[in-house]
Amino acid sequence: MRLPTSARLSETTAERLRIAALLAPAVALIVLLFLGGLVSGLLRSLNYFPLIGLDTPNFDAYTAILSDREFLLSFWLTLYISLVSTILSTVLAVAAALLLRAALKGRRVVNVFFSLNLTIPHLVGAVGILYLISQSGLLARAAANLGMIDRPAEFPALVADPLAIGIILTYVWKEVPFIGVIALAILLSVGEDYESVAKSLGAKRWQAFRHVTLPLLAPGVASASFIVFAFTFGAFEIPWLLGRTYPSALPVLAFESYSDVDLGSRPKAMAMAMVIALLSALAIVGYTRLSRRFIRS
Numbered sequence: 001m002r003l004p005t006s007a008r009l010s011e012t013t014a015e016r017l018r019i020a021a022l023l024a025p026a027v028a029l030i031v032l033l034f035l036g037g038l039v040s041g042l043l044r045s046l047n048y049f050p051l052i053g054l055d056t057p058n059f060d061a062y063t064a065i066l067s068d069r070e071f072l073l074s075f076w077l078t079l080y081i082s083l084v085s086t087i088l089s090t091v092l093a094v095a096a097a098l099l100l101r102a103a104l105k106g107r108r109v110v111n112v113f114f115s116l117n118l119t120i121p122h123l124v125g126a127v128g129i130l131y132l133i134s135q136s137g138l139l140a141r142a143a144a145n146l147g148m149i150d151r152p153a154e155f156p157a158l159v160a161d162p163l164a165i166g167i168i169l170t171y172v173w174k175e176v177p178f179i180g181v182i183a184l185a186i187l188l189s190v191g192e193d194y195e196s197v198a199k200s201l202g203a204k205r206w207q208a209f210r211h212v213t214l215p216l217l218a219p220g221v222a223s224a225s226f227i228v229f230a231f232t233f234g235a236f237e238i239p240w241l242l243g244r245t246y247p248s249a250l251p252v253l254a255f256e257s258y259s260d261v262d263l264g265s266r267p268k269a270m271a272m273a274m275v276i277a278l279l280s281a282l283a284i285v286g287y288t289r290l291s292r293r294f295i296r297s
Contacts, residue, residue: 038277045270054267061267071272073247081164081249082233085171090225092172093179094217100180101187115177122174126238129170133158159242166242167249171232179224186220187213223287230283234276250276 043049046057065071117125131137140155149155159166198208239249248256250272257269 041270041273041277044267045274047267049263049266051263061271065268065271065275068268070247071250071253074250074253075275077164077247078233078239078250081167081171081239082229085168085175085232086225086229088168088172089175089179089228090221093176094183094221096176096180097183097187098213100184115181117174118177118181120174122170122235123237123241125174126170126241129166129173130159130242133166133169135159160244162244164239164243164249167238170238170242171228175228175232179221179228182220182224183217186217190216226283226287230280230287233283234280 043057045061047054047060048057049055133139135153135155135157137152137155140149140152143149143155144152158169195208195212198212199205203211234251236249236251236255240252240255243249243252247253254269254272254276257265257272260266260269
């Protein structure tokens with residue numbers, strides 16, 4: 001026996017209210033901690049900081065950082081690190097996923113080792129990279145012992161270097177499995193039927209990948225790449241440990257400005273933080289749109 005429409009609506013409303021009540025504590029905590037901190041940072045970036053006598057909101061802090069050469073260098077350095085890390089991670093992850101799908105024997109063991117470092121914190125990975133490729137690290141001492149260089153100090157500078165190679169290597173090592181697991185899940189879910197049909201119609205392997213496999217992978221991989229970009233743009237610990245002191249990555253510069261003994265530098269630090277939050281928010285918006293498009297398709 002079917003319930004009347006009004007009864008079904010009341011049950012639906014009650015279910016929604018129950019779900020809202022269950023989610024309310026977590027949502028309230030997020031709003032209090034995240035949005036509260038974000039609003040507080042925004043007000044301080046607008047020079048509203050009554051504790052130190054700033055009670056007239058203005059955009060002086062944004063004007064100051066946008067005309068500051070150190071900020072601009074840090075911004076472009078951070079953007080370069082994020083873009084290169086994301087692109088390399090995406091390309092290597094897709095290639096690894098294709099290889100793992102083709103592997104018939106030992107796939108489960110390989111998958112475990114492939115995704116093993118997902119549980120390793122970024123800071124631990126950065127320390128490992130530091131001990132491995134620095135001029136006093138394992139590779140430098142091995143090269144010196146093998147006679148390839150006279151002393152470890154002659155090893156190429158891969159940490160605190162202008163190209164941020166150490167930072168990028170750490171991000172790539174950490175993010176390739178993250179994107180690769182998503183790409184592999186998509187490949188295993190769609191199977192190889194579409195590619196087989198394309199090849200049966202005369203498409204070569206590269207053509208089948210470009211016109212069939214890549215469009216199937218694109219939404220999910222692009223969404224993961226947006227997440228990686230947002231994370232690498234706002235991450236602090238790896239650039240702080242492996243990066244240069246000048247120009248430093250934008251999160252490091254913002255932290256140093258905020259830690260300055262001069263409280264008058266706090267608005268500029270908050271303005272830098274708002275720039276990081278804005279770029280991260282734009283990446284999240286892109287991720288959300290791609291996710292919705294992927295779900296609909």
